[in-house]
Amino acid sequence: MTRISVKVDGTTYEDEVEPRLLLVHYLRDHLGLTGTPIGCDTSNCGACTVDLDGETVKSCSVLAVQADGSEVTTIQGLAHDGEWHALQKAFHERHALQCGYCTPGMIMAARDLLRENPAPGPQEVREALEGNLCRCTGYQNIVRAVLAASGQEVSS
Amino acid sequence: MTDQVVEPEVGRSRPRKEDARLVTGQTNWTDNINVNGLLHLAILRSPMAHARIDRIDVAPARERPGVVAAFTGQDLAEGLGSLPCAWPVTEDIVLPDHPPIAVDEVRYAGDPVAVVVARDRYAAADALEAVEVDYTPLPPVLDLEAALAEDAPLVHSDQGTNRCYVWPLATGESYATVRERADVVLKRRYLQQRLIPNAMEPRAVVVTPLAASGEYTVYSATQIPHILRIMLAVVTGIPEQKLRVIAPDVGGGFGSKLQVYGEEALALTVARRLGRPVKWTESRSEGYLATHHGRGMIQDIEIAATREGRLLGLKVDLLADMGAYLMLVTPGIPILGAFMYPAIYKMDAYDFTCTGVFTTRTPTDAYRGAGRPEATYAIERIMDELAVELDLDPIELRRLNWIRHEEFPYTSIAGLTYDSGNYEAATDKALALFGYDKLRAEQADRNRRGDSVRLGIGVSTYTEMCGLAPSRVLRDLRYAAGGWEAASIRMLPTGKVEVVTGTSPHGQGHVTCWSQIAADVLGVPFEDIEVVHGDTRAAPQGMDTYGSRSLVVGGAAVHHAARKVVEKARKVAAHLLEASEHDLEFTHGVFSVKGSPEARKTIQEVAFETFSSHDLPDGMEPTINAEHLVDPDNFSYPHGTHLCAVEVDTETGRTTIRSYVCVDDVGSVINPVIVEGQVHGGVAQGIAQALYEEAVYDDEGNLVSGTMADYFVPSAVDLPEFVTDRTETPATSNPLGSKGVGESGTIASTPAVVNAIVDALRPLGVTEVRMPCTPQRVWEALRSARSSEEASA
Ligand code: FES
Ligand code: FES
Secondary structure, three states, X not given: OEEEEEEXXXXXXXXXXXXXXXXXXXXXXXXXXXXXXXOOOOOOOOOOEEEEOOEEEEHHHOEHHHHOOOEEEOHXXXXXXXXXXXXXXXXXXXXXXXXXXXXXXXXXXXXXXXXXXXXXXXXXXXHHXXXXXXXXXXXXXXXXXXXXXXXXOOOX | OOOOOOOOOOOOOOOXXXXXXXXXXXXXXXXXXXXXXXXXXXXXEOOOOOEEEEEEEOHHHHXXXXXXXXXXHHHHOOOOOOOOOOOOOOXXXXXXXXXXXXXXXXXOOXXXXXXXXXXXXXXXXXXXXXXXXXXXXXOOOOOOOHHHOOOOOOOOHHHOOOEEEEXXXXXXXOHHHHHHHOOEEEEEEEEEXXXXXXXXXXXXXXXXXXXXXXXXXXXXXXXXXXHHHHHHHHHHOOOHHHEEEEOOEOOOOOOOOOOOOHHHHHHHHHHHHHOOOEEEXXXXXXXHHHOOEEEEEEEEEEEEEOOOOOEEEEEEEEEEEEEOOOOOOXXXXXXXXXXXXXXXXXXXXXXXXEEEEEOOOOOEOOOOXXXXXXXXXXXXXXXXXXXXXXXXXXXXXXHHHEOOHHHOOEEOOOOOEEOOOOHHHHHHHHHHHHOHHHHHHHHHHHHHHOOOEEEEEEEEEEEOOEOOOOHHHHXXXXXXXXXXXXXXXXXXXXXXXXXEXXXXXOOOOHHHHHHHHHHHHHOOOHHHEEEEOOEOOOOOOXXXXXXXXXXXXXXXXXXXXXXXXXXXXXXXXXXXXXXXXXHEEEEOOEEEEOOEEXXXXXXXXXXXXXXXXXXXXXXXXXXXXXXXXXXXXXOEOOEEEEEEEXXXXXXXXXXXXXXXXXXXXXXXXXXXHHHHHHHHHHHHHHHHHHHOOOOOEOOOOOEOOOOOOOOOOOOHHHOOOOEEEEOOOOOOOOOOOEOOOOOHHHHHHHHHHXXXXXXXXXXXXXXXXXXXXXXXXXXXXXXXXXXHHHHHO
């Protein structure tokens, strides 16, 4: 067992964990922060995407012990004072989700893109989301939502 | 006082009520459920496609840290029946026993052989490694044609055959006769590769027992909580009224969660044995083996026509891969397709036979369109071949043969009565949006120049049958259950409304659409409506969600139930206003007396007065709540035209979709933006079948594409922008006029893409590319066309 201290969505947690415990399981099973879902066991789907010290990571490919001393932001930490993040609003307004299982990961990955490139083109959005799979939407509305969240005009 | 709700809700692009939870991560996926004392169940699966289990020992697993129990199939056999098949399509169908966990023989790679239960999921997974199993390999059965040979090894040796059933349908004139008078007869073989559904949420089940009373709550990532409850009662012998099944938030299904899975029965049985809550969550790779697959067919199709291009007859011979066992509706999937091969075309004879075949592979069952994409693919591919043969434009050939607008209702050669449709309108609109003539000109130019990147244009004009289904038709097809759907409306004392539906959504937006429907009929605000679903205790009646039936049957039930509420409320309002019911008008949620509009009661006021029941009409029950079960009198038939332009690089074999246009007619639309979203997702899947996806097995029957790293699920960069539009001919089988939309995109798009690829390469001698049309397959098709050209030169 290893002692870790991680700040998740603004709260610091101290825990004893097995060295092999994945960050995503730490978030879900140990902290009860189930907003981050798991879609695969091969780091292909992107459902589990979170922010780790300003970097976007797939939390199923990071060990909890690697997050020791770090700050993690999940989908559950995006809204502030009840006010949704621009991407959360845009996903809702543009119907960019159906079952919603891929949505936390999509939003976290898109947030990273917009930090680096505040006005991406549609192809840039598609490329940035390549590691995030969605089985419901066909991606078109997701792309539109990300463009809309960046403040760009998007045809409906 | 002003009227309550003035703008109609139906037809508006309402952002969804569902989204708030989903975009903020406050979801209730089954795997999120955690209760005190929860145990994690893990399953050891067969590493071989076919083998006898000689010895199995779980004792070493029990010794592992954190492990609470471990069981073999033998240990669990008592009180655990065969998994059900509810669709025995013929009287003499072979129905092998299907134990939720293998006892003496495994029949596909992934068949469960042992279960371990531990205090955490890591410990459970670890302990699987300690289970000892000795197998004697048996020959795998993989090839559908070879499986039918006299001396083929048998999947179920006690059945003496791998032939599950033979299901024929012959209608109209005799095919042999019309074939004789035909000028042209074409025969083709098409292969429907196996697909792996890949709903983004893996399957999961949590069972919480109440030992003292023998009651169980089963949470499952399922599309069918109601059917699951009945079937789990049958499989485990637990009385139905002691079982409560809840489908919490469900992350996609696409048919793969239209199922009664062994894992659900195992979790329930283990929870019962141990008296403790149990959770099983599928890993993705495990799901590739253990969640049912889709498609898997060999289609031999023959078409007979006159020189002018009029269709005379169609003959289809189908071999359908059942996999190792029959799941809930496995045998019925190709039968659904049987009715769709004639599509939108008129002809004189139709002859269909399907042979279901057992193989030592993961069972197949419903997946995105279920039988109808396969049928549409074959007919739309061969229509293109016929157009080439007759030197006609593929769209002209279709125009010559389709049912004309003025001919509806029209009974198709397969015996379905298409109630409404307008194929001309959808096609004309699609052609205009696509810029058909301009693209054809560009194509001709590129061909003339011998461009190494060829342009191809593919069309698909489809129809499908939605709204499953009139119960009498299901009886005739030997499907065990009915096709009705239920809804009830509860008017709460505060004037708010609960709509209870028997459908069970997993991404389709039922909460929003059902609110829109109820808001209009009741005249209450959209925001004041809540929709209850997916819990057999809160919504006890229902037939669940699959086959694009929810809106057309379930939405119609909501409409009818709301109408009943209004009629009951009218009685109370008339009494309170001291007027005759006939003198009451009801608009925007307000009853008013004709001619004296100041005498009025809102439906919310009526709801409260009924609740207090101080002054009700004599003999009236103190409620205006109402329930309605609707059994549709016909299917509904969405249709449309999809057009795809591809660029195929003849040097690399790579296909790029240059434009994709679809015009669908799904009848009247409740929420346009939701319809558009459903079309996008469906088209994406259809394109993926055409270009990317395939479950690949090796010669031993191992699933080679066994992880998400090996099975190509397209991402945003692999799919194009879609141009979608609609025409609207209302359905006549339900009061909403809606036809259903969930599957149309998938059904229509696959042939449009492959037709486009073949169209691009035809000048180079290619007449067929096998799906998925990967660069390698395209390149090989080009090479063999070149070499046969050289050989004949
Ligand atoms: S769960 Fe992490 S990438 Fe799929
Ligand atoms: S919305 Fe269902 S997977 Fe993306």
